[in-house]
Amino acid sequence: MARHFDPFRQAPSGWIFHCDADAFYAACHMAEDATVRQRPLAVAGDPKNRHGIIVTANYVARRLGIRTGMNVGAARELCPQLVVIEPDKSLYRRYSQGLHNIFSQYTHQIEPLSLDEAWLDMSGVMTLKDDPVPVAKGLQTQVGAAVGISVSVGISVNKMLAKQVSDWNKPEGITVLRYNEIADRLWPRPVFELFGCGPATAEKMARLGIETIGDLAHQRVGNITHHFGQHGLALRLRAAGDDYTPVIIPRPEDRRSVSAEHTTAYDIVRGEDVLRLIGQCAGEVSDHLESLGLVGYKLAIKWRTRDFATHTRQTASYGALQSRDGIFRLASRLWRESGEKRPIMLAGVSVSRLGPPSQQLHFWNEGIDPSLGP
Numbered sequence: 229m230a231r232h233f234d235p236f237r238q239a240p241s242g243w244i245f246h247c248d249a250d251a252f253y254a255a256c257h258m259a260e261d262a263t264v265r266q267r268p269l270a271v272a273g274d275p276k277n278r279h280g281i282i283v284t285a286n287y288v289a290r291r292l293g294i295r296t297g298m299n300v301g302a303a304r305e306l307c308p309q310l311v312v313i314e315p316d317k318s319l320y321r322r323y324s325q326g327l328h329n330i331f332s333q334y335t336h337q338i339e340p341l342s343l344d345e346a347w348l349d350m351s352g353v354m355t356l357k358d359d360p361v362p363v364a365k366g367l368q369t370q371v372g373a374a375v376g377i378s379v380s381v382g383i384s385v386n387k388m389l390a391k392q393v394s395d396w397n398k399p400e401g402i403t404v405l406r407y408n409e410i411a412d413r414l415w416p417r418p419v420f421e422l423f424g425c426g427p428a429t430a431e432k433m434a435r436l437g438i439e440t441i442g443d444l445a446h447q448r449v450g451n452i453t454h455h456f457g458q459h460g461l462a463l464r465l466r467a468a469g470d471d472y473t474p475v476i477i478p479r480p481e482d483r484r485s486v487s488a489e490h491t492t493a494y495d496i497v498r499g500e501d502v503l504r505l506i507g508q509c510a511g512e513v514s515d516h517l518e519s520l521g522l523v524g525y526k527l528a529i530k531w532r533t534r535d536f537a538t539h540t541r542q543t544a545s546y547g548a549l550q551s552r553d554g555i556f557r558l559a560s561r562l563w564r565e566s567g568e569k570r571p572i573m574l575a576g577v578s579v580s581r582l583g584p585p586s587q588q589l590h591f592w593n594e595g596i597d598p599s600l601g602p
């Protein structure tokens with residue numbers, strides 16, 4: 229199935245849902261810890277550092293003026309009682325899995341867009357004549373009860389329109405945009421709201437007199453490709469509501485590797501601290517492999533020294549790698565063998581040559597065990 233625009237493809241016969249969790253990272257921490265639920269809360273890359281950047285904030289904090297992209301110092305000045313938490317990727321992956329489990333009870337045609345966003349093709353479940361709102365309400369209620377977070381749902385006739393409108397009524401919103409409502413409800417909105425339209429593109433469009441999504445939808449295709457190339461063409465089609473890209477189910481076996489890495493605020497000098505960082509990466513890679521149901525047979529470590537040079541070492545593994553301990557054992561062996569003594573500022577672990585766990589059998593069947601040799 230092609231990802232690009234296909235003018236010969238029929239529009240879908242059923243609704244496309246775009247489900248997007250509200251303030252996802254913050255919501256995961258609130259679901260985990262009842263004591264922070266009512267308090268203003270932000271997730272920041274480096275909470276102890278004044279210059280750390282806020283990645284997301286809950287709605288209590290947003291009402292007090294806290295915004296994504298603010299630094300921790302400015303946010304604390306604005307809101308001294310702000311709870312600032314460090315990101316916890318494995319926590320987010322766990323909640324993401326919970327979300328996905330609920331989505332898959334509604335349809336098997338699911339395309340994840342990020343940890344907390346996915347498109348659901350409901351055409352196998354209902355037609356465009358059916359009211360999608362009660363179904364979306366049911367999904368929201370189920371996510372709330374089982375996962376403990378809230379989602380907003382954008383509903384339309386294609387992926388891009390659904391994605392476009394899921395933002396309109398956050399949090400806990402449900403927004404339906406029918407094809408014949410595009411002119412009244414989508415076109416008056418500013419062009420920078422269009423998915424994929426960055427600030428630089430929006431600025432250049434403004435200079436050409438293109439202020440709204442409707443302005444863009446009415447541009448001649450030749451004019452747009454002249455100024456903005458293929459990307460402009462994609463935006464122009466999106467503005468007109470023309471998008472027939474199918475919901476594509478990702479196949480886990482298409483994935484080539486799973487990795488995790490961490491940069492540190494200070495140089496790490498002591499070997500045991502490097503191993504602790506490698507252990508953290510190993511745990512994250514292990515969690516991720518487990519959630520994908522995959523094992524790997526090749527492992528690499530990487531580290532960066534103070535001169536910004538990146539170094540790597542890799543090795544094959546005879547046994548299937550998935551557990552934290554297995555990954556950590558091999559990664560720390562590679563680290564010791566590297567003989568690196570200089571301070572480092574980044575460490576990472578990656579596992580590749582992925583496959584389903586049963587592949588382990590092939591290794592033995594193929595006579596890797598020397599005692600079974602000819």
Ligand SMILES: [Mg+2]
Binds near residue numbers: 251
């Ligand atoms: Mg979200």
